[in-house]
Amino acid sequence: MMGRAVLACVAAGIAVGVAAGQPRPAEPLPPLDVVVTIPPLKGLVQPLLPMGSTLTVLMPPGRGEHGYEFKPADLAALSKADVVVFIGLGLEPNLDAVLRKTARPHRQEVGFGRVVGLEPAAGDAKVDDHAGHDHAGHDHDDHGGHEGHAHAGPDQHLWLDPVLCADLVPVVAQAVVKSLETKTGLTALQREELARTEAVHTVAVTRVDEAWRKRLAPLAGRAIVTHHDAFSRPAERYGLRVAAVVRGSHSTEPTPGQVAEVVRAVKKEGVRTIFIEPQFDPKAAKRIATAAGVGVGTLDPLGDGDWFKLMEANLAALEKGLGEPDAAQPGKADSARKP
Numbered sequence: 001m002m003g004r005a006v007l008a009c010v011a012a013g014i015a016v017g018v019a020a021g022q023p024r025p026a027e028p029l030p031p032l033d034v035v036v037t038i039p040p041l042k043g044l045v046q047p048l049l050p051m052g053s054t055l056t057v058l059m060p061p062g063r064g065e066h067g068y069e070f071k072p073a074d075l076a077a078l079s080k081a082d083v084v085v086f087i088g089l090g091l092e093p094n095l096d097a098v099l100r101k102t103a104r105p106h107r108q109e110v111g112f113g114r115v116v117g118l119e120p121a122a123g124d125a126k127v128d129d130h131a132g133h134d135h136a137g138h139d140h141d142d143h144g145g146h147e148g149h150a151h152a153g154p155d156q157h158l159w160l161d162p163v164l165c166a167d168l169v170p171v172v173a174q175a176v177v178k179s180l181e182t183k184t185g186l187t188a189l190q191r192e193e194l195a196r197t198e199a200v201h202t203v204a205v206t207r208v209d210e211a212w213r214k215r216l217a218p219l220a221g222r223a224i225v226t227h228h229d230a231f232s233r234p235a236e237r238y239g240l241r242v243a244a245v246v247r248g249s250h251s252t253e254p255t256p257g258q259v260a261e262v263v264r265a266v267k268k269e270g271v272r273t274i275f276i277e278p279q280f281d282p283k284a285a286k287r288i289a290t291a292a293g294v295g296v297g298t299l300d301p302l303g304d305g306d307w308f309k310l311m312e313a314n315l316a317a318l319e320k321g322l323g324e325p326d327a328a329q330p331g332k333a334d335s336a337r338k339p
């Protein structure tokens with residue numbers, strides 16, 4: 001094994017000389033089994049994996065990201081995973097118990113909430129368990145529906161903030177390296193290849209932040225209404241205000257009183273578009289839009305697994321929903337827009 005690696009390194013070294021800075025790995029990287037909890041993590045994680053790796057998304061597209069119940073197939077996937085990437089912060093109820101139940105000695109676990117310092121590091125089981133208890137009552141429930149960022153707990157939708165996603169990339173990349181080290185070991189050239197892959201992906205994620213910054217700058221200070229409280233982080237990051245959310249709780253439809261309150265906020269704050277989410281029934285949101293005389297757009301918190309496509313569609317939806325000239329023309333506002 002060692003001999004082969006050395007020989008291959010020498011061969012690759014020669015190739016470098018010939019192909020001017022285009023070294024090829026001595027040996028292909030072995031594939032990994034990777035599990036992520038929600039679809040958008042797929043797009044953030046997959047580009048960092050060796051070719052041929054298996055990536056399993058536990059929560060299927062089309063359903064909401066809250067209140068997921070792990071199934072036997074999920075436990076099986078976790079039991080053979082080399083790397084697990086999750087959000088934490090109570091988004092995945094019972095996550096900690098599930099991880100304990102399926103623990104493997106060399107499995108790398110990356111919690112987004114931990115990576116960005118919103119949750120203590122692994123080992124403090126009480127944190128996840130405690131957050132999990134909020135599931136029945138839901139973290140957004142304390143929302144009056146119009147206070148934007150006033151959360152009971154930190155906003156769990158970390159993947160909708162490109163800056164936080166850029167922080168996640170190197171940690172996942174490191175987990176991939178560690179996993180490969182314990183699995184088969186890594187040659188110097190393989191390490192270089194992994195580092196290049198990480199650099200390319202980091203640039204791609206950083207470009208998303210740049211696009212949001214640049215294209216939302218002219219719209220700074222505008223108010224939005226979202227379907228549930230999933231977009232407070234990008235709003236804050238890029239200078240928008242969440243004037244109201246249609247569903248104070250992600251588990252129940254708004255009451256007539258809440259609907260009336262959102263309509264009032266829409267009028268007061270000059271909101272131009274109500275952003276519905278594909279995972280929810282749009283009726284209440286559309287009623288609000290009609291009552292307030294504004295348009296309807298779509299902001300998708302989850303997507304189908306392609307994080308880049310998701311972020312571009314959401315950015316385009318914001319531009320379209322907010323980007324009209326200052327004299328508001330409610331009658332002209334667009335109808336539902338699928339990302």
Ligand SMILES: [Zn+2]
Binds near residue numbers: 065228229250301
């Ligand atoms: Zn949510």
